[in-house]
Amino acid sequence: MDALFSRNFSYRAWFYGIALIGVILLPIYADISGQRNLISFGMLIMSFAMAAASLNLILGFGGMISFGHGAYLAIGGYTVGISVANGYTNGFGHLFLALVLAAVFALITGAISLKTKGVYFIMITLAFAQMMFFGFTSLEEYGGDDGLIVNERSDFGPLFDIENDKVLYYVMLGALLLIVYLIYKIVNSRFGSVIQGSKSNEPRMQALGYGTYQYRLVCYVISGVMCALAGVLFANYANFVNPEDTAWRTSGELIFMVVLGGMGSVLGPVLGAVTFFLIAEYVGDLPVVGIYWRIYFGPFLILVVLFARSGIDGWLGRYKISADAVRHDLLMAPGVKRFLATAIDVGILTALSWILIGVVGLNLMELPKEEYHADLIMIICTYFVFGWVFVNHFIFPSSYRRGSVGKLIMGLRIVSADGRTMTPAQAVQRNFGQLLNLGILLLGYIGCLIDPNKLALHDDLAGTRVIVRGSEDD
Amino acid sequence: MILLITQLINGLQLGILLFLLAAGLTLVFGIMDLVNLAHGSFYMIGAFIGATMAAITGSFLVGLVLALPLAFLVGYIVEVTTLRTLYDRHHLDQVLATFGLILFFDTLLQLIWGPVGVAVVLPDYLNGFITLPGDIPIPTIRLLIIAIGLLVAAFLYYLVVRTKMGMLIRAGASNRTMAGALGVDIKRLFTLVFGMGAALAGLAGLMSTAITTEATIGMGNDIIIQAFVVIVIGGIGSIRGAFVASIVVGLVDTLGRSYLDQLLKLFITEQNAETAAPAIAAMLIYIMMAAILFFSPQGLFPPKTR
Numbered sequence: 001m002d003a004l005f006s007r008n009f010s011y012r013a014w015f016y017g018i019a020l021i022g023v024i025l026l027p028i029y030a031d032i033s034g035q036r037n038l039i040s041f042g043m044l045i046m047s048f049a050m051a052a053a054s055l056n057l058i059l060g061f062g063g064m065i066s067f068g069h070g071a072y073l074a075i076g077g078y079t080v081g082i083s084v085a086n087g088y089t090n091g092f093g094h095l096f097l098a099l100v101l102a103a104v105f106a107l108i109t110g111a112i113s114l115k116t117k118g119v120y121f122i123m124i125t126l127a128f129a130q131m132m133f134f135g136f137t138s139l140e141e142y143g144g145d146d147g148l149i150v151n152e153r154s155d156f157g158p159l160f161d162i163e164n165d166k167v168l169y170y171v172m173l174g175a176l177l178l179i180v181y182l183i184y185k186i187v188n189s190r191f192g193s194v195i196q197g198s199k200s201n202e203p204r205m206q207a208l209g210y211g212t213y214q215y216r217l218v219c220y221v222i223s224g225v226m227c228a229l230a231g232v233l234f235a236n237y238a239n240f241v242n243p244e245d246t247a248w249r250t251s252g253e254l255i256f257m258v259v260l261g262g263m264g265s266v267l268g269p270v271l272g273a274v275t276f277f278l279i280a281e282y283v284g285d286l287p288v289v290g291i292y293w294r295i296y297f298g299p300f301l302i303l304v305v306l307f308a309r310s311g312i313d314g315w316l317g318r319y320k321i322s323a324d325a326v327r328h329d330l331l332m333a334p335g336v337k338r339f340l341a342t343a344i345d346v347g348i349l350t351a352l353s354w355i356l357i358g359v360v361g362l363n364l365m366e367l368p369k370e371e372y373h374a375d376l377i378m379i380i381c382t383y384f385v386f387g388w389v390f391v392n393h394f395i396f397p398s399s400y401r402r403g404s405v406g407k408l409i410m411g412l413r414i415v416s417a418d419g420r421t422m423t424p425a426q427a428v429q430r431n432f433g434q435l436l437n438l439g440i441l442l443l444g445y446i447g448c449l450i451d452p453n454k455l456a457l458h459d460d461l462a463g464t465r466v467i468v469r470g471s472e473d474d
Numbered sequence: 475m476i477l478l479i480t481q482l483i484n485g486l487q488l489g490i491l492l493f494l495l496a497a498g499l500t501l502v503f504g505i506m507d508l509v510n511l512a513h514g515s516f517y518m519i520g521a522f523i524g525a526t527m528a529a530i531t532g533s534f535l536v537g538l539v540l541a542l543p544l545a546f547l548v549g550y551i552v553e554v555t556t557l558r559t560l561y562d563r564h565h566l567d568q569v570l571a572t573f574g575l576i577l578f579f580d581t582l583l584q585l586i587w588g589p590v591g592v593a594v595v596l597p598d599y600l601n602g603f604i605t606l607p608g609d610i611p612i613p614t615i616r617l618l619i620i621a622i623g624l625l626v627a628a629f630l631y632y633l634v635v636r637t638k639m640g641m642l643i644r645a646g647a648s649n650r651t652m653a654g655a656l657g658v659d660i661k662r663l664f665t666l667v668f669g670m671g672a673a674l675a676g677l678a679g680l681m682s683t684a685i686t687t688e689a690t691i692g693m694g695n696d697i698i699i700q701a702f703v704v705i706v707i708g709g710i711g712s713i714r715g716a717f718v719a720s721i722v723v724g725l726v727d728t729l730g731r732s733y734l735d736q737l738l739k740l741f742i743t744e745q746n747a748e749t750a751a752p753a754i755a756a757m758l759i760y761i762m763m764a765a766i767l768f769f770s771p772q773g774l775f776p777p778k779t780r
Contacts, residue, residue, distance in 0.1 A: 139753075248699065249695075294578070298581070302575070376586060
């Protein structure tokens, strides 16, 4: 195989391996650089990663679309909060109580919900979460609407003194790895096969003699208990529990993390949670438009649903093209032309953002806000920039044009390895590969120079070739 | 007694608002098999546009009349640009994509109108009371809402049961493919129905501001859940079910909030009743929904096909 690395090379394994080392070293880096907030940011992400992973067990593997998973987060959190408020700080006690309560709640609501199917299931899980929401907001002596401040962290003895942020960080990391490992074991067990089988064809599983209802119910309870564990740790990290966690926005965001990361992949939801919070944090911190980050996030979510259903975890694997279909007669583009093409694309983008955001936007910001809606115009400007990126790097390459403007000018085309136009999924994966490239300091471009097929990392991932125009025609 | 009648009227009025929302929702759900969480956004958009129109023209009723076509237009645009691509998708995709629409619209309206919202000023003739026999004062606006809602219900009934378009809607609901094969332009029908649902939601939103006196960001996000409760209880796709269920939900919710504590006092101590009552009252409609789904998993008036 003439790819960048051998055929068996797995980007996925390398990516997760390096990421794990990074996560383990993060507190040390935070100490050295003095950015202590990195540790709490990491803990925030990990608690939601646990919740999303647990949701994935029923959503991705079991096909049960629960729109009320935030309730378990809150059950775990409120168990800690209410216990501490009453002077009971034993961490093992908190854990035991939270998991038992979550199991009971999951058992009761699951037994009712799983009687229904499809939309009715979505709505009934949502209804149960709403009930919890109103239940928690009515706890006047425990904060009511405003949420409850947890004065003290759970006491797990001197060995795990989680009053120390760094210890809590590693405890959370351990819990996250444990949950991921458990889910991996469950999914690959006989039990997991029944769950996945009833997702793809329930009547057949029943015909084989499996009581799919019971299997689903057990799976639902396991998932809820895992999420409650995330809630216990989250309350300890944040020193605060909020009834909003049960509200449907949290549950919706959890579903999105699962889908963004990759449904039905064990580690996908973890990646989804990381990406979600990185986007929220990065875009939310931008000047002027930052507080309106959801106006970008909403359409982004829709685009992910429409075009990127395989999720980030899916993009880490090679796009599958059958070996017979791969064309070996394509004329690969020379490195210089590729470089120039990229330079043109980057140049256009820089010029566009400079004119729209730098000149137009910033000048408008000077005008009185009430009269000119300066922030609205600023957002429209940024929309044009994002829209251009979308058109130039997604719509154009996956349409009959077969290339971004820079490539078209240089007489190059991007095609799938079988000589056809890229599918939208390939285009998404290719762009993701380019982002990954940026993350590893453009190392992925080395392939353009040394590989016989001039495959950069993103070409190898998406199964695409950059070729000289016309060489793909028969 | 006066309190009871007032609360009955309030419950009826909440039920009517829910019906206006649920009617569009259940049609979209039943015909197109689309879970549209963003239906609450039309409720909010209708309220903001209507309130602004009312402020410009100086008349609430003109705002009410103008809000209808404008909400229809917004619904039309959303259907053609986004939702049309979602009909053949899995429910999960629909839930997520329309969740994205909610985030978008909530922020967009905040950008345009600011975080505070728009105040609604009612004209004097709507602000007063009408005295029923027995000296029971009822706010005029609540009666107006009930009257408009009943008119809409009658109109919808006529539309769906008596007209050609209603026949096509029912045909589309029971078998999309067959109706399309028989030459019905299903796509255009969908767009029309969707726009109509959006207009009704907008109408409901504006009328609700007449009571709360302001249009606020995210006002649709709570009531949309109640509207979903309504259509699930009523049976997805059934307008009749939606009507019955919305009145029931409106009454149960309102009466629960005002009388549950007294009811509970019969069973438990006074103090416990006062603490538990508000929580249980807020949960009441969800408990009702769970109970109904447990015994009849497809709601009270289940769809005949599918």
